Amino acid sequence: xxxxxxxxxxxxxxxxxxxxxxxxxxxxxxxxxxxxxxxxxxxxxxxxxxxxxxxxxxxxxxxxxxxxxxxxxxxxxxxxxxxxxxxxxxxxxxxxxxxxxxxxxxxxxxxxxxxxxxxxxxxxxxxxxxxxxxxxxxxxxxxxxxxxxxxxxxxxxxxxxxxxxxxxxxxxxxxxxxxxxxxxxxxxxxxxxxxxxxxxxxxxxxxxxxxxxxxxxxxxxxxxxxxxxxxxxxxxxxxxxxxxxxxxxxxxxxxxxxxxxxxxxxxxxxxxxxxxxxxxxxxxxxxxxxxxxxxxxxxxxxxxxxxxxxxxxxxxxxxxxxxxxxxxxxxxxxxxxxxxxxxxxxxxxxxxxxxxxxxxxxxxxxxxxxxxxxxxxxxxxxxxxxxxxxxxxxxxxxxxxxxxxxxxxxxxxxxxxxxxxxxxxxxxxxxxxxxxxxxxxxxxxxxxxxxxxxxxxxxxxxxxxxxxxxxxxxxxxxxxxxxxxxxxxxxxxxxxxxxxxxxxxxxxxxxxxxxxxxxxxxxxxxxxxxxxxxxxxxxxxxxxxxxxxxxxxxxxxxxxxxxxxxxxxxxxxxxxxxxxxxxxxxxxxxxxxxxxxxxxxxxxxxxxxxxxxxxxxxxxxxxxxxxxxxxxxxxxxxxxxxxxxxxxxxxxxxxxxxxxxxxxxxxxxxxxxxxxxxxxxxxxxxxxxxxxxxxxxxxxxxxxxxxxxxxxxxxxxxxxxxxxxxxxxxxxxxxxxxxxxxxxxxxxxxxxxxxxxxxxxxxxxxxxxxxxxxxxxxxxxxxxxxxxxxxxxxxxxxxxxx
Numbered sequence: 001x002x003x004x005x006x007x008x009x010x011x012x013x014x015x016x017x018x019x020x021x022x023x024x025x026x027x028x029x030x031x032x033x034x035x036x037x038x039x040x041x042x043x044x045x046x047x048x049x050x051x052x053x054x055x056x057x058x059x060x061x062x063x064x065x066x067x068x069x070x071x072x073x074x075x076x077x078x079x080x081x082x083x084x085x086x087x088x089x090x091x092x093x094x095x096x097x098x099x100x101x102x103x104x105x106x107x108x109x110x111x112x113x114x115x116x117x118x119x120x121x122x123x124x125x126x127x128x129x130x131x132x133x134x135x136x137x138x139x140x141x142x143x144x145x146x147x148x149x150x151x152x153x154x155x156x157x158x159x160x161x162x163x164x165x166x167x168x169x170x171x172x173x174x175x176x177x178x179x180x181x182x183x184x185x186x187x188x189x190x191x192x193x194x195x196x197x198x199x200x201x202x203x204x205x206x207x208x209x210x211x212x213x214x215x216x217x218x219x220x221x222x223x224x225x226x227x228x229x230x231x232x233x234x235x236x237x238x239x240x241x242x243x244x245x246x247x248x249x250x251x252x253x254x255x256x257x258x259x260x261x262x263x264x265x266x267x268x269x270x271x272x273x274x275x276x277x278x279x280x281x282x283x284x285x286x287x288x289x290x291x292x293x294x295x296x297x298x299x300x301x302x303x304x305x306x307x308x309x310x311x312x313x314x315x316x317x318x319x320x321x322x323x324x325x326x327x328x329x330x331x332x333x334x335x336x337x338x339x340x341x342x343x344x345x346x347x348x349x350x351x352x353x354x355x356x357x358x359x360x361x362x363x364x365x366x367x368x369x370x371x372x373x374x375x376x377x378x379x380x381x382x383x384x385x386x387x388x389x390x391x392x393x394x395x396x397x398x399x400x401x402x403x404x405x406x407x408x409x410x411x412x413x414x415x416x417x418x419x420x421x422x423x424x425x426x427x428x429x430x431x432x433x434x435x436x437x438x439x440x441x442x443x444x445x446x447x448x449x450x451x452x453x454x455x456x457x458x459x460x461x462x463x464x465x466x467x468x469x470x471x472x473x474x475x476x477x478x479x480x481x482x483x484x485x486x487x488x489x490x491x492x493x494x495x496x497x498x499x500x501x502x503x504x505x506x507x508x509x510x511x512x513x514x515x516x517x518x519x520x521x522x523x524x525x526x527x528x529x530x531x532x533x534x535x536x537x538x539x540x541x542x543x544x545x546x547x548x549x550x551x552x553x554x555x556x557x558x559x560x561x562x563x564x565x566x567x568x569x570x571x572x573x574x575x576x577x578x579x580x581x582x583x584x585x586x587x588x589x590x591x592x593x594x595x596x597x598x599x600x601x602x603x604x605x606x607x608x609x610x611x612x613x614x615x616x617x618x619x620x621x622x623x624x625x626x627x628x629x630x631x632x633x634x635x636x637x638x639x640x641x642x643x644x645x646x647x648x649x650x651x652x653x654x655x656x657x658x659x660x661x662x663x664x665x666x667x668x669x670x671x672x673x674x675x676x677x678x679x680x681x682x683x684x685x686x687x688x689x690x691x692x693x694x695x696x697x698x699x700x701x702x703x704x705x706x707x708x709x710x711x712x713x714x715x716x717x718x719x720x721x722x723x724x725x726x727x728x729x730x731x732x733x734x735x736x737x738x739x740x741x742x743x744x745x746x747x748x749x750x751x752x753x754x755x756x757x758x759x760x761x762x763x764x765x766x767x768x769x770x771x772x773x774x775x776x777x778x779x780x781x782x783x784x785x786x787x788x789x790x791x792x793x794x795x796x797x798x799x800x801x802x
Contacts, residue, residue, distance in 0.1 A: 016220070021154050022097070024219050028212060029093040032167060033086045035208045036175070039201040040085045044078050047196045051189070070189050072597065081179055084735065088175035091713035096166040099155065103163050103174050128194035129173040136169035136202050137162060143209035144168060150213065150221040167212060169202065181716065182735050291463040293782055300789040301418045349413045350401060355456055356511070358400035363449045365396065367506045370446050374503050387431055388445040390424040422462065422785070423452045429781040430477070435770055437727075439495065440480030443502050447473065450509050457511055462782070468517040470778045475520065476501060477777035479527050481770075483745045487725030491746040492530040497523065538747035542732050545741045545749065549734045551592070555691035556737070558587045563684065565608045573675040573683070574658035575615055578638075579608055580687040582655070586641035607637050615662045617669045624667055631663070692737070700756065707759035708738070719770040722761070726750075727770065 016024070051071040058064035074081075095101040137144060147167055148160040155164070162168035176197055180190055217223040350358075366388065373385040397420070401412070412420070427448045431441050454469050455461050461469065476498050483494040490496075501519050509515050562579055587604045594600045610630060618624045635656065642652045662672050675683070700708070718730045720742070728742040728750050738755035753761075761767035775783075 016154075020219075024154070024216070024221075025093055025097055027215065028166070029090055031211060031215070032093075032208065033089050035204060035211075036089045036172070037082050037086045039204045040082050040176075040179075041078075043193070043196050043200045044074065044081065046200050047193060048075060050192060050196065054192075066186070067189075070185060072595065073183065073185075076596065077183065081183070084182060085175055085179045087712065088178045089171070091710075092166050092171045092175070094710065094713065096151075096155070096164075101164055101166060103170050125177060125190060125194070128191060129170070129177060132194065132198045132202065133162070133168070133170040133173050135198075136205060139202075140169075140205055140209055143213055146213050146222075146225060147209060147216070149225055150216040153221050167209070169205065172201065172205075173197075178715075290465045290779075290782075293786060294462045297422065297782065297786050297789060298418060300786070300793055301421060302414075303793055304789065305414065305418075348410045350404075350410050350416070352416075352456055354401075354404055354410075355412070355416060356453060358397055358404060359449055359453050359456070360510070361400050362393065362396045363453070363506065363509075366446060366449055371503060371506060374443075374499050385442055387442045388427075388448055390428050390448065393448055394420065394424065416456070419455045420452065423448065423455050425785045425788070426451070426778075426781050429784050430777070433477075433777075433780075435481045436477060437480060437484045437486045439486075440477070440484050440498060443498055444473070444476060444480070446502055447505060450505050453509070453511070454513060454516075458513060465779075467513075468520050469513060472501070472516050472520040472523065474776040474778050475524055475527060479523075483530075485725055485727045485745060486721065489726070489745075491744075492534075494527075494530075497526060534747035536747075538731055538743050541743055541747065541749040542741065545732060545752065549737060549739060551588075552692040552739075553734070553736055554588050554591045555584075557596070558584050558591060559687055559691035561587070561605060562608060562687070565605075565612065569612055570674040571612065571680075572615065572658075572662055572672050573679055574655060574662065575611060576675055576680060576683045578655045578659065579611065580683055582642055582645065582647045582651070583608070583611075583638070584687060584691075585645050585647070589645055603637070604641070607634070607641075610634055611638075611659070615659070615666050615672055617666050617671055619669055627663065627667060703763055704756065704759050707762055708755045711740070711755050711758055711762075712738075714769070720767050721770050723766045 048071060051067055051074070055064050055067040055071065058067060092101060092103070144162075144165070144167075145159070148162075148165050151165060151167070152158050152160045160168075162170050165171070173194075176193070180193060185193070217225075370385065370388075401410075404410075427445060430436065430444055433441070436444075451469065451473070458464075458467070461467055464470070479494050480498055483491040484498075501523055504519060505515070562584055566576065566579060583604075587601075590598070590600045590604050611634070614627055614630070614634065618627060638656065638659075639652065665672055712735065714730060714733075716730060716732055719727055720730070721727050726744070728744055731741050731743045731749075733740040733755075740753045740755065740758055742750045742753065744750045758767065762769075
């Protein structure tokens with residue numbers, strides 16, 4: 001297969017069935033998990049050695065004790081951590097297979113937030129992940145590019161960006177981050193973990209990547225793909241965006257993005273342009289990145305407009321007719337998306353001021369209709385206020401321009417039509433964004449006309465990532481998604497605040513964009529204040545639940561240890577009651593205070609065995625002598641344990657008296673009366689319930705089991721919407737007990753659900769995950785517009801060659 005042929009995804013996808021693709025991914029997952037667990041174990045061993053050295057060199061006893069305690073906790077949970085790390089890597093392939101893999105280091109979001117709002121621990125972790133991922137991507141650029149191309153064949157044919165590539169370094173770093181989240185590791189040791197990971201694990205990618213490339217090539221996935229020849233095919237005229245898309249830079253002739261190129265991965269906009277981690281990347285500021293993205297959008301608009309205006313086939317006419325817009329236009333010529341006819345040759349054009357004047361009249365009309373409705377109360381339901389439709393707004397603008405044109409037959413310039421289209425698509429995306437509650441969408445839709453005015457007043461509006469108007473829209477959208485629900489509730493009076501901002505824009509904005517800077521300053525100051533308050537409330541709620549979950553884990557461990565020792569033993573009711581209730585309570589205290597490697601814990605376990613042994617009939621003299629010797633020490637331990645937990649003295653005397661009577665019978669070789677099966681079952685069930693027994697997944701359906709497994713991979717901070725419209729966030733969950741802690745939009749604990757309960761809610765539609773993104777609203781919208789236009793460009797038949 002030639003290099004050119006190797007880039008043809010269509011042929012390849014036809015060669016692999018869905019079952020074959022599933023088998024390929026399963027094999028890759030197993031290989032990665034096997035290497036990953038071995039490498040992670042090596043990291044833990046190295047970290048253990050370093051913690052010993054750090055403890056020995058500690059300056060204070062307190063520091064030494066803390067490091068020793070963290071090392072002990074690490075060794076105790078080593079197997080569980082290795083297992084969890086492997087599960088996280090498996091989850092990456094599950095997300096990839098479902099088309100949901102989109103892993104970021106978090107670096108992008110921190111660059112957009114003021115440092116005062118960023119938790120120092122999270123920031124250090126983010127910096128460490130970003131640094132490791134960047135360095136590793138540079139180090140293994142060639143095999144990574146080959147893997148990105150080959151895995152891309154399983155997801156549509158285009159090269160995958162690192163966040164979509166299941167074996168990119170960021171995936172391993174994210175697996176480490178999720179694993180560390182389950183431990184109470186200090187920031188200092190966490191940073192040490194990342195350094196150790198970088199030194200001990202990342203070099204193993206040198207073995208993993210060639211093995212995967214060899215396997216994928218053997219499966220027919222671009223077997224002849226060559227890194228060197230791929231980048232000798234064409235000169236570079238592209239820049240890679242943060243989302244993986246590319247745009248032309250300094251080309252001799254502008255080209256629209258190649259129709260059908262995958263967006264959001266690494267498809268080139270220019271023909272033949274190289275892509276990927278090994279390709280030349282033009283770095284730039286955030287403004288430069290926005291300029292490149294907007295340039296690509298405008299090139300696509302030109303490409304589509306040119307194709308639609310050309311006299312051609314019925315296929316092209318059907319495409320235009322299916323655009324979803326009214327057929328009443330300024331002229332009978334074929335219209336643009338905005339509803340305006342293309343410019344006839346030699347026709348006079350509307351000036352910028354004429355367009356602004358027309359928009360001002362449209363805004364006044366909107367203001368007259370909307371403002372009286374917005375002044376009705378502070379609830380999220382405003383009677384009579386409906387979403388402002390983009391097509392309706394275009395129709396109003398059309399009518400105003402028709403009136404202004406009179407008999408002159410003026411037309412809207414192509415560039416102005418593209419601006420009208422672009423702002424329209426921006427607000428269409430907003431209205432379709434599931435992350436935003438409907439009441440907030442309705443309010444923000446009334447900013448359409450003011451933002452269209454801004455786009456005409458400030459030609460660089462779309463390219464400036466820090467333009468006050470777009471920052472304000474980002475802030476309004478984020479606040480609405482965070483603190484307003486579809487059940488009609490809103491926290492911290494945020495809905496009235498959003499409404500007040502929209503009202504002021506409609507009422508006061510004419511042509512001075514400083515109004516947006518003023519509103520941004522006021523609104524951001526308010527949201528930062530309540531965000532800090534909410535974070536504090538949420539942190540306290542999470543600490544409380546984590547404490548409760550730690551206690552539950554300890555109780556479960558105690559119950560497991562006691563149950564394991566009494567299993568199979570025929571015991572009287574008094575012994576079962578003693579071991580399953582007060583002695584279990586004492587063991588819980590010991591485990592919490594001293595840990596499971598302490599002498600106190602081992603002695604408590606030994607006591608269980610001694611109690612059981614002492615009530616068994618004794619046939620030999622040496623057994624009787626031994627029981628007599630341990631009698632007093634055993635009762636001393638029992639009494640000391642019961643006193644420690646403050647157990648009722650009357651009950652202590654009854655239990656110890658019953659135990660003494662049973663031991664006396666055992667010394668006389670008499671069998672004791674065994675607890676009836678019903679009584680024993682009741683005592684064991686009560687003890688398990690008191691311990692908070694974990695979810696029993698036996699008898700669960702396959703769908704429920706798959707959903708439970710998927711829920712193990714969700715991020716802290718994932719938002720859910722329930723059938724009553726409430727929005728709740730997973731602030732934390734316990735991977736051992738499978739309990740999920742939900743907080744409401746004010747940060748207060750709302751509920752604690754088991755994984756099975758949540759899985760069943762999702763399967764029957766009582767709950768759903770709200771798809772979110774760390775990117776601001778405006779960036780998400782532009783990227784979505786780019787994707788939509790690119791998909792449309794693919795459907796536009798090629799123009800006949802001249």
